Amino acid sequence: MARVRGEKGEKSEKNEGPEGAAGPAEAVGVAAGNDAVRLLWGPRPKPGRGPKPGLDLDRIAHAGIKIADAEGLGGVSMQRAAALLGVTKMALYRYVPGKAEVIALMVDAAIGRPPEQDAAGATAPGWREELDGWARRLFDVFRLHPWLLEATVGPRVMGPAELGWMEQAVSALDGTGLTGAERMDAAVLLTGHVRAIAQQARAAAPTSGTEAQLGAVLGALLAEHGGRFPALTAALDSTRETGGQDEAWEFGLRRILDGLAVLIDQRPA
Amino acid sequence: MARVRGEKGEKSEKNEGPEGAAGPAEAVGVAAGNDAVRLLWGPRPKPGRGPKPGLDLDRIAHAGIKIADAEGLGGVSMQRAAALLGVTKMALYRYVPGKAEVIALMVDAAIGRPPEQDAAGATAPGWREELDGWARRLFDVFRLHPWLLEATVGPRVMGPAELGWMEQAVSALDGTGLTGAERMDAAVLLTGHVRAIAQQARAAAPTSGTEAQLGAVLGALLAEHGGRFPALTAALDSTRETGGQDEAWEFGLRRILDGLAVLIDQRPA
DNA sequence: TGCTTTTAGTGTCCGCTGGACACAGTTGAC
DNA sequence: GTCAACTGTGTCCAGCGGACACTAAAAGCA
Numbered sequence: 326m327a328r329v330r331g332e333k334g335e336k337s338e339k340n341e342g343p344e345g346a347a348g349p350a351e352a353v354g355v356a357a358g359n360d361a362v363r364l365l366w367g368p369r370p371k372p373g374r375g376p377k378p379g380l381d382l383d384r385i386a387h388a389g390i391k392i393a394d395a396e397g398l399g400g401v402s403m404q405r406a407a408a409l410l411g412v413t414k415m416a417l418y419r420y421v422p423g424k425a426e427v428i429a430l431m432v433d434a435a436i437g438r439p440p441e442q443d444a445a446g447a448t449a450p451g452w453r454e455e456l457d458g459w460a461r462r463l464f465d466v467f468r469l470h471p472w473l474l475e476a477t478v479g480p481r482v483m484g485p486a487e488l489g490w491m492e493q494a495v496s497a498l499d500g501t502g503l504t505g506a507e508r509m510d511a512a513v514l515l516t517g518h519v520r521a522i523a524q525q526a527r528a529a530a531p532t533s534g535t536e537a538q539l540g541a542v543l544g545a546l547l548a549e550h551g552g553r554f555p556a557l558t559a560a561l562d563s564t565r566e567t568g569g570q571d572e573a574w575e576f577g578l579r580r581i582l583d584g585l586a587v588l589i590d591q592r593p594a
Numbered sequence: 595m596a597r598v599r600g601e602k603g604e605k606s607e608k609n610e611g612p613e614g615a616a617g618p619a620e621a622v623g624v625a626a627g628n629d630a631v632r633l634l635w636g637p638r639p640k641p642g643r644g645p646k647p648g649l650d651l652d653r654i655a656h657a658g659i660k661i662a663d664a665e666g667l668g669g670v671s672m673q674r675a676a677a678l679l680g681v682t683k684m685a686l687y688r689y690v691p692g693k694a695e696v697i698a699l700m701v702d703a704a705i706g707r708p709p710e711q712d713a714a715g716a717t718a719p720g721w722r723e724e725l726d727g728w729a730r731r732l733f734d735v736f737r738l739h740p741w742l743l744e745a746t747v748g749p750r751v752m753g754p755a756e757l758g759w760m761e762q763a764v765s766a767l768d769g770t771g772l773t774g775a776e777r778m779d780a781a782v783l784l785t786g787h788v789r790a791i792a793q794q795a796r797a798a799a800p801t802s803g804t805e806a807q808l809g810a811v812l813g814a815l816l817a818e819h820g821g822r823f824p825a826l827t828a829a830l831d832s833t834r835e836t837g838g839q840d841e842a843w844e845f846g847l848r849r850i851l852d853g854l855a856v857l858i859d860q861r862p863a
Numbered sequence: 864t865g866c867t868t869t870t871a872g873t874g875t876c877c878g879c880t881g882g883a884c885a886c887a888g889t890t891g892a893c
Numbered sequence: 894g895t896c897a898a899c900t901g902t903g904t905c906c907a908g909c910g911g912a913c914a915c916t917a918a919a920a921g922c923a
Contacts, residue, residue: 362811362815366815366818366819372891372899373890373891373892373898373899374890374891374892374897374898374899375889375890375891375897375898375899375900376888376889376890376891376898376899376900376901377889377890377899377900378899378900379900379901380900402879402880402881403880403881403882404879404880404881412900412901412902413901413902413903414880414881414882415882415883415884415901415902415903416900416901416902418881418882418883419899419900419901423881423882424880424881424882474747474748475744475747475748478743478744478747478793479743479744479793479796480796482811483812483815485819485822488815488823488826489822489823491823491826492822492823492824492825492826495825495826495829496824496825496826499825504832505828505829505830505831505832506829506832506841506842506845507845508825508829509826509829509830509842510841510842510845510846511845511849513790513791513794513842513846514787514790514842514845514846514849514850516790517786517787517789517790517791517846518783518786518787520786520789520790521782521783521785521786521789521790522782522786524747524748525782527748527749542631542751543752546631546635546757549635550635550754553754553758553761554757554758554760554761555761555765556761556764556765556768556777557757557760557761557764557765557778559774560764560774560775560777560778561774561778562774563773563774563775572775572779573775573778573779573782573783576775576776576779576780576783577779577782577783577786579853579857580780580783580850580853580854580856580857581783581849581850581853582853583852583853583856583857584848584849584850584851584852584853584854584856585849585853587849587852587853587856588848588849588852641870642869642870642919642920643868643869643870643919643920643921644868644869644870644871644917644918644919644920645869645870645871645872645917645918645919645920646870646871646918646919647870647871648871648872649871671908671909671910672909672910672911673908673909673910681871681872681873682872682873682874683910683911684872684873684874684911684912684913685871685872685873687910687911687912688870688871688872692910692911693909693910693911
């Protein structure tokens with residue numbers, strides 16, 4: 326396996342200034358961009374002369390995923406991942422230049438390739454049904470790996486799997502008369518909704534203390550300070566368990582698709 | 595000032611298990627819920643007998659904001675914030691039970707109260723104009739404090755300012771025939787779009803290395819692996835600088851408002 | 864006025880993190 | 894058979910969030 330760090334001095338440049346003084350550096354910073362691209366998109370350097378590598382990027386990614394699924398992204402550390410693989414943490418640095426890249430690999434592996442959807446008979450489904458199904462499948466992924474939300478904030482490089490999802494959404498809009506930019510914007514719009522609801526679902530998840538505790542907190546707050554938020558109070562009162570986040574998901578999805586339909590209908594095909 | 599930690603043993607409960615074994619614990623975890631509620635919503639305990647407090651929650655929040663604005667959320671540590679205020683980091687723990695609460699305070703202070711918008715003459719603006727302006731103003735806030743994106747992932751308690759924004763959006767839909775739940779869902783939908791574009795804008799921000807580097811990376815990737823992503827390649831080729839993220843913002847906003855209009859028009863007022 | 868109690872800020876300590884670096888042992892190529 | 898490349902380990906470091914004991918200041922009460 327080829328050296329994972331380029332020039333050995335390259336990595337040290339990260340430490341310039343007191344704290345980097347520029348980027349978030351929190352998750353997958355852009356500083357890791359080039360490295361991350363190489364790791365995500367290959368080519369994976371073939372083993373050369375030394376001892377056989379005991380690990381590979383996939384195993385590392387899945388070790389991280391296992392931890393993150395069980396304990397959240399905060400539970401993922403180089404130590405824990407390495408321990409899960411039966412090596413010391415420094416062994417991981419033979420495969421990956423830093424933690425940011427581990428997370429990038431985790432993200433792409435966890436998102437996974439989008440399932441093929443055509444088949445299902447001879448009738449072509451139409452853009453609306455396709456996008457609807459696409460959004461639901463993506464939502465399922467975020468529900469399965471809630472930490473994906475935190476892991477995908479900030480500037481980062483998309484991996485092949487993630488790009489595959491984008492491809493599928495954009496191609497669902499082929500032949501609708503929308504321009505290329507518009508098709509991509511539509512995919513971004515849908516992704517935003519998926520993320521928004523996934524986030525809201527996580528807040529109400531039973532993992533978080535006692536049941537839908539946060540919703541209760543909101544209710545209590547409005548009960549106490551309701552005077553300052555009349556419209557919210559009224560809205561919440563008139564709701565009272567109409568459906569919860571499932572409703573928000575369906576509502577937003579329908580609104581977005583309706584909005585797209587308005588545009589598509591007035592376009593010459 | 596009253597003791598900030600309740601029973602002194604309460605805090606230790608956080609350390610149960612190897613790593614909490616439950617929550618993300620990364621940002622503002624739900625474990626901080628009760629404390630965060632007290633700090634965000636008051637009542638602020640009035641000073642009692644001891645030495646005069648040299649700080650207050652607002653100053654702490656703004657110190658954190660200053661750092662985060664300059665260096666990103668990753669640059670915010672108790673040490674740095676305390677140093678900016680001229681005290682040791684442990685002094686902060688007299689006001690705040692932990693870092694999570696500092697971030698919660700930063701978030702609410704940075705989001706700020708939504709500007710009043712009525713006035714502007716006698717003509718009532720109508721829900722569409724109101725929501726449009728609302729979304730743009732919220733977007734401005736996220737552009738001003740990009741770290742808000744990272745700071746607001748995960749389950750958390752909303753502060754008065756944040757709830758004020760929600761209030762404004764919901765009240766803009768009063769009288770449209772939408773149910774309370776639907777009005778809230780619409781607000782969530784818009785917020786999701788604001789966040790999605792804010793995130794995408796951050797990726798292309800000049801802060802990140804050389805200019806819109808990440809967009810270039812995407813282009814290079816598609817140039818190399820374009821065969822696997824035909825629809826994306828076509829979309830991106832047909833685009834070529836049609837406008838960038840501004841277009842995505844306008845596109846999504848219009849689509850959402852169109853979708854809402856479809857629903858509202860078919861509702862009896 | 865003086866004493867006592869409450870409290871603000873400090874200093875010290877701990878476990879953990881991500882990462883640099885030097886080293887030992889294994890392997891393939893010549 | 895020798896050598897160069899490479900994997901995994903051990904050790905070290907600065908920085909992090911936070912617990913805890915301590916000193917000093919201020920207010921209430923006698």
